[in-house]
Amino acid sequence: MGGGVSGLTLALLLALNGRKILLLEKGRHIGGSLTRFYKEGVPFDTGFHFTGGFSPGGILVDMLHVLGVADRIKPIFLSGPGSGVFVFDQDQAVYDMPSGTENFRTTLHKYFPDESVAIDEYFTRVKKVWQATVSLELRNIALSAKPIEEDFISLEQVLDSLTTNYKLKGLLSIFCLCYGTNPKEVSFANHARVAGGLYDSVARIEHGGEALIRAFRDCFVKVNIEVLCNTTIAECSDVKDDRVGNFVLDNGDKVSANDCTFTIHPQEILKILPRQHLKKAFVERVSSFETSNGFFSVFGVVENADPLTFGPSITSLLPSYDLNVLLDPLYDGPGALAVIRSVERNGDKTHCVINAFEPEFYARVKQWADSSVGNRPLAYSEYKARKVKEIKERICNLYPQCRQDLKILDAASVLTFRDYLFSPEGNAYGIKQKIGQFNLFGRQSLSNIYVAGQSAILPGLVGAMLSSFIIARSLVGKEKYTSFIEQRLCN
Numbered sequence: 001m002g003g004g005v006s007g008l009t010l011a012l013l014l015a016l017n018g019r020k021i022l023l024l025e026k027g028r029h030i031g032g033s034l035t036r037f038y039k040e041g042v043p044f045d046t047g048f049h050f051t052g053g054f055s056p057g058g059i060l061v062d063m064l065h066v067l068g069v070a071d072r073i074k075p076i077f078l079s080g081p082g083s084g085v086f087v088f089d090q091d092q093a094v095y096d097m098p099s100g101t102e103n104f105r106t107t108l109h110k111y112f113p114d115e116s117v118a119i120d121e122y123f124t125r126v127k128k129v130w131q132a133t134v135s136l137e138l139r140n141i142a143l144s145a146k147p148i149e150e151d152f153i154s155l156e157q158v159l160d161s162l163t164t165n166y167k168l169k170g171l172l173s174i175f176c177l178c179y180g181t182n183p184k185e186v187s188f189a190n191h192a193r194v195a196g197g198l199y200d201s202v203a204r205i206e207h208g209g210e211a212l213i214r215a216f217r218d219c220f221v222k223v224n225i226e227v228l229c230n231t232t233i234a235e236c237s238d239v240k241d242d243r244v245g246n247f248v249l250d251n252g253d254k255v256s257a258n259d260c261t262f263t264i265h266p267q268e269i270l271k272i273l274p275r276q277h278l279k280k281a282f283v284e285r286v287s288s289f290e291t292s293n294g295f296f297s298v299f300g301v302v303e304n305a306d307p308l309t310f311g312p313s314i315t316s317l318l319p320s321y322d323l324n325v326l327l328d329p330l331y332d333g334p335g336a337l338a339v340i341r342s343v344e345r346n347g348d349k350t351h352c353v354i355n356a357f358e359p360e361f362y363a364r365v366k367q368w369a370d371s372s373v374g375n376r377p378l379a380y381s382e383y384k385a386r387k388v389k390e391i392k393e394r395i396c397n398l399y400p401q402c403r404q405d406l407k408i409l410d411a412a413s414v415l416t417f418r419d420y421l422f423s424p425e426g427n428a429y430g431i432k433q434k435i436g437q438f439n440l441f442g443r444q445s446l447s448n449i450y451v452a453g454q455s456a457i458l459p460g461l462v463g464a465m466l467s468s469f470i471i472a473r474s475l476v477g478k479e480k481y482t483s484f485i486e487q488r489l490c491n
């Protein structure tokens with residue numbers, strides 16, 4: 001259930017292992033956050049811009065290979081000067097950080113010559129987490145992976161133990177924006193699992209998430225996966241011997257299934273599972289999960305720009321070195337702003353695209369929560385127009401040469417994301433993954449109900465897909481899974 005990258009990955013893995021699959025998607029089409037949209041013929045990404053995992057031997061390369069879609073997906077690496085820049089408004093400091101863990105580390109040495117011990121110790125600990133995390137190795141993944149020491153210590157605690165330099169701490173916490181949990185609340189281990197991949201390499205994908213959706217769709221046809229869009233489960237019925245007997249769809253049809261895996265937000269799962277069969281502690285735990293931030297996004301195009309020199313690049317504008325502040329729902333100063341430049345093709349046309357996004361919290365737009373797309377009140381439109389103006393000004397200050405030619409074609413608030421992607425509160429990363437939290441993952445409450453998805457182990461493309469590999473191993477069985485992986489990786 002759920003046709004985002006988690007659901008697509010699991011459906012294909014299980015079908016490749018001989019299972020009969022029905023994929024249910026509430027939206028009009030599959031893809032979830034991978035979906036692109038077009039304005040005036042220009043393609044824009046909604047919820048997937050860049051990823052780690054593409055360097056040789058990288059986890060994403062392996063996953064795509066196993067799924068049989070690797071040859072359809074072309075990474076575009078962000079490397080070279082200017083492709084990964086962090087600008088801190090506080091002191092106008094600019095850090096141009098290269099790709100590759102070793103390059104990143106040695107560049108930090110240059111910016112912070114007195115902090116070499118702290119920097120090296122930080123990267124040693126990131127490496128330790130990677131080596132100790134079995135789920136980052138496809139052959140060895142397991143549902144019951146043992147936690148490590150770094151799962152119980154926050155990013156902030158580790159950084160405080162290494163240095164008092166707030167600028168260095170700020171730079172080392174930047175990737176909090178890529179998983180939505182602040183340094184106080186995220187475990188060092190989870191931080192290292194995401195950040196480690198991004199230090200290694202950052203890449204976009206040619207044609208964005210659409211390339212992935214197309215590749216999955218073609219494979220689905222070959223392995224007879226049935227997809228039902230505009231459809232969800234309304235109710236779990238005929239529960240007997242700890243199993244759901246039938247899943248009643250919202251079109252009234254009844255479906256029986258050996259197993260059902262949910263890849264949607266945990267609080268949405270709670271609405272569907274049969275309450276009378278759930279333990280109170282389970283309900284309380286799931287209800288207590290906090291939803292992660294979303295983004296206010298601005299989508300623009302720079303006319304008359306030269307595609308050969310335009311991108312790709314990511315420049316992050318940071319009003320503070322303290323990521324706890326920038327990810328605080330109550331903070332109402334200018335937000336952290338990621339500005340992504342990329343060259344996109346649509347048919348024979350080439351476009352120089354700018355996509356800028358700033359963390360946004362549901363509380364800011366909650367007063368308009370009852371409205372829907374095409375039916376928003378004037379006050380909301382004014383809020384959106386104000387934000388677009390502010391963000392456009394920041395982009396123009398960053399790239400003064402684009403001021404005349406930057407045309408904003410669209411914008412989206414967390415309400416937009418909520419309504420298009422069916423994501424509670426328009427979240428970007430599912431639930432906030434806090435230190436010591438026991439996420440919803442694997443078999444849950446009833447013997448034929450499973451949970452995967454971005455809220456299970458790690459958010460982002462890689463974390464979402466990994467959760468599905470782990471569930472596939474559970475459903476297919478360790479031996480069959482292992483030989484399947486070996487065989488696919490050797491091909």
Ligand SMILES: Cc1cc2nc3c(=O)[nH]c(=O)nc-3n(C[C@H](O)[C@H](O)[C@H](O)COP(=O)(O)OP(=O)(O)OC[C@H]3O[C@@H](n4cnc5c(N)ncnc54)[C@H](O)[C@@H]3O)c2cc1C
Pocket residue numbers: 001002003004005006007024025026027030031032033034046047048049050051231232233263264265268294295297357417420421422423427428429453454455459460461462464
């Ligand atoms: C603005 C934004 C920017 C992001 N940028 C990046 C990035 O650059 N790199 C990166 O790696 N990650 C990024 N992410 C996060 C990334 O998109 C997600 O981690 C990942 O795509 C989640 O995949 P998923 O399949 O778990 O969930 P989703 O993509 O949310 O898919 C869930 C699917 O389930 C469907 N659904 C929901 N409820 C129901 C229901 N009741 N019944 C049936 N179907 C239902 C939805 O319609 C959706 O299709 C970003 C997210 C956002 C929002």
